[in-house]
Amino acid sequence: MSDTALIDVEGLSIAFSGEDNSAAIPAAEDVSFSIAPGKTLGLVGESGCGKSVTALSLMRLLPPNGRITGGRIRFDGRETLSLPEAGAAGMEGLRGRHMAMIFQDPGSALNPVATVGDQIAEVFEIHYHLARDVARQSAVKMLDRVGIPDPELRARSYPHQLSGGMKQRAMIAMALACRPSLLIADEPTTALDVTVQSQILDLVVELQNEMDMAVLFISHNLAVVAQVADEVAVMYAGRIVERAPARDLFAMPRHPYTQALIATLPRLGHPQQRFPAIPGTVPDARVRGKGCGFAERCPLADATCHESEPALTADAEDRAVACFKPLETSALS
Ligand SMILES: Nc1ncnc2c1ncn2[C@@H]1O[C@H](COP(=O)(O)OP(=O)(O)OP(=O)(O)O)[C@@H](O)[C@H]1O
Ligand code: SF4
Numbered sequence: 001m002s003d004t005a006l007i008d009v010e011g012l013s014i015a016f017s018g019e020d021n022s023a024a025i026p027a028a029e030d031v032s033f034s035i036a037p038g039k040t041l042g043l044v045g046e047s048g049c050g051k052s053v054t055a056l057s058l059m060r061l062l063p064p065n066g067r068i069t070g071g072r073i074r075f076d077g078r079e080t081l082s083l084p085e086a087g088a089a090g091m092e093g094l095r096g097r098h099m100a101m102i103f104q105d106p107g108s109a110l111n112p113v114a115t116v117g118d119q120i121a122e123v124f125e126i127h128y129h130l131a132r133d134v135a136r137q138s139a140v141k142m143l144d145r146v147g148i149p150d151p152e153l154r155a156r157s158y159p160h161q162l163s164g165g166m167k168q169r170a171m172i173a174m175a176l177a178c179r180p181s182l183l184i185a186d187e188p189t190t191a192l193d194v195t196v197q198s199q200i201l202d203l204v205v206e207l208q209n210e211m212d213m214a215v216l217f218i219s220h221n222l223a224v225v226a227q228v229a230d231e232v233a234v235m236y237a238g239r240i241v242e243r244a245p246a247r248d249l250f251a252m253p254r255h256p257y258t259q260a261l262i263a264t265l266p267r268l269g270h271p272q273q274r275f276p277a278i279p280g281t282v283p284d285a286r287v288r289g290k291g292c293g294f295a296e297r298c299p300l301a302d303a304t305c306h307e308s309e310p311a312l313t314a315d316a317e318d319r320a321v322a323c324f325k326p327l328e329t330s331a332l333s
């Protein structure tokens, strides 16, 4: 592991139990990454590839039928998977205070029957033991900080009285009230229109720089990830298939899946042009056989690819790829 990382995830595997006690279905396998303070890791991949379950595992918030079946998570020197749930020294003390999460749907984080101001004030009361009126003032300051106009008035609003973009800002204010050292942003802009989306991205980056936060930024949209990430991990069917500094990944993708993802991005100057989706579908985790998970869709697949699974292997100090035939970087230069 890296000595400088705030969070270090090693070999994380997650599975869900079936409804009828059938065998557990893997949702993520052997996921490893680390994030240093102030840095952003973009986690990208198609729907169902395991991004959200990975994020929820970091918070230890998997649904009851989900289970971490292997690996370890070290956060700020603590092994979180063996921490007790309760108490300031347990996960309860870490969540909200040291690690926080924002979601695609602010409705899942905001309480519909409490005012926005009261909800943020409660974070200050719980974690900083502030008196009610001081906590309320801090909440108004935080709403102002995330660019909500007329924050005094907005603090008295209920979530349904705010627009989508404003709700998203309020959720960011709540998540960042305690200045967490890790922010997990799971598709935070997907539901927003393009202009609001880029305002929210700018806001996250601005607050990150101000607070020196590490950010795990999740999106199925590689173009969005490109705007914010220092490093990118590409997931496919539950596994990380390529990891690289953002600039290198876009300049020279090595995994055929990453190449295909980049090929589907709209090009500068041709925003309306439609690019072909990657043919085929992600294999069903319940019936997936041996071999590379991308083999059914990969133009380079051969017999070996269908027989054995390529391991994620470091190919340079800061890059790794899981493929038997990665594109040679020399071929691209
Ligand atoms: N509560 C659950 N019960 C059973 N399986 C689940 C549950 N939640 C997720 N899964 C499975 O875990 C796998 C990974 O799901 P996950 O939500 O992490 O995908 P994702 O990459 O976040 O996709 P999206 O881009 O659609 O948000 C999927 O195959 C999904 O069906
Ligand atoms: S291991 Fe084989 S099937 Fe998998 S991505 Fe590489 S070339 Fe394609």
Ligand SMILES: [Mg+2]
Residues within 6 Å of the ligand: 051, 052, 053, 186
């Ligand atoms: Mg998700």
